Amino acid sequence: MKKIYILFLVMATTIFGLSSCNNEWEDEQYEQLVSFKAPPNTEGVSWTYIRYKPDGKVTFNLPVVVSGSTPNTENRTVRVGLDLDTLAILNREQFGERQELYYGVLESKYYNMPETVTIPAGESQAVIPIEFSLADIDESDKWVLPLQILDDPAGNYHVNPHKHYKRAMLRIAPFNDYSGEYSSTQFKIYLEGNRDRELTMNTQRAYVVDEETVFFYAGTRDADYLDRKSYKVFVRFTDEQIDIQKKKLEIWSDNAENNKFEVDDEQAYYTVDESWDQVKPYEKRIYINLSFGYRFEDYTSAPGLRLRYQTVGTMAMERKLNTLIPDEDQQIEW
Known part of the structure; x- marks a missing residue:
């Protein structure tokens, strides 16, 4: 009789457990955050190689991604802007007071880019098309295009709080066949x-x-x-x-x-x-x-x-x- 009771108790527990289960893998396991895909090197910058063209412009596509374990279900219009403060901190950390060695902010005449990019619903990635024109750039100056993802007042997206994901310190490097x-x-x-x-x-x-x-x-x-x-x-x-x-x-x-x-x-x-x-x-x-x-x-x-x-x-x-x-x-x- 005791064995029958124990067997009944095990079966009841199993049935109760099965009835309480759900497909938790279908729910979002992480928070959906917007990030750049531009990992930095040990100097804190991401080398960005641009093909040199004397008479034409070259487009570099910088990826912007939405993290998470489930598909993105909304159209997210992400705002992007310059991040001069972080570049100033980076320069001081890397070079101290030796300002002649500082990374310089890439002048606006060398590039053109939109202020926003839309990640469509159902997609987890989009790209920001940055149009470069580097015909007369002097590479003895160390140019960086410092970008950051700006917060959305409407709450349409949330920015990844980690500095290497919310910012992109693009170290601009033109290249030709011999560089x-x-x-x-x-x-x-x-x-x-x-x-x-x-x-x-x-x-x-x-x-x-x-x-x-x-x-x-x-x-x-x-x-x-x-x-x-x-x-x-x-x-x-x-x-x-x-x-x-x-x-x-x-x-x-x-x-x-x-x-x-x-x-x-x-x-x-x-x-x-x-x-x-x-x-x-x-x-x-x-x-x-x-x-x-x-x-x-x-x-x-x-x-x-x-x-x-x-x-x-x-x-x-x-x-x-x-x-x-x-x-x-x-x-x-x-």
Whole structure:
């Protein structure tokens, strides 16, 4: 009898439990919040690569998403604006009082964007079309477009409170076929006449000037030097053939009168090779190799003292392209 009672009690509990269950997975498990999709790097900015076009505008689509476990059921018109305060805080945190190193706010003449974007009902994502025109931009200034999602007084949406989701610090970086990070361990830098004490840098970044031209910073300088604008080395990629593989490079400085810039090798050249990855047949690889040398004087590091440097060697860059992605700025593995 006792066993029958226990069995009856178990069955009753099971039936009661089943009757009280509902499909809780059909309910929203999280709060639906609006966010940018622009994750920052360790410096707090999101590198945004824009194809350089001399006579045309380029549209970059910045994603805006609605989080949650259930579909978005409303048309949500999201307001977007500049976030100058956060950029000011970011600059102070990264660079202290060294204002020459601060990220600059991208001037309005370089871009155009709508003030709102609508995420339709049934969709969890929309994009803000930002139209850039970067023909005459100077990359020695570090441009950032600081954006934030603004609150909606009507309560049509709620902004994600986390700072890396409600804000997008877009570090604008134009690119052409030759810009990017070059391996420079084989590019030697030394005081003229003293090759026993060579200097090298692991990488050097090439910045866009126009479709065929980039610039590096001379010697060991990089974007964190206060005097970087005085030491630009311009490199133009020409179509002039030197031999079956090599094409001529043109090298110059826009400050040669002060830094006494001289090209050391009139036969400066570059090569471009392409191949397809054997494991990923959709991945195209482009190899760019530069060979050149120059001399310059460092006249700003120590007042009253001019140090003459000589450089010579090669730089190399590998660019990987995922050809399954139609958008060029997205298919390059930066």
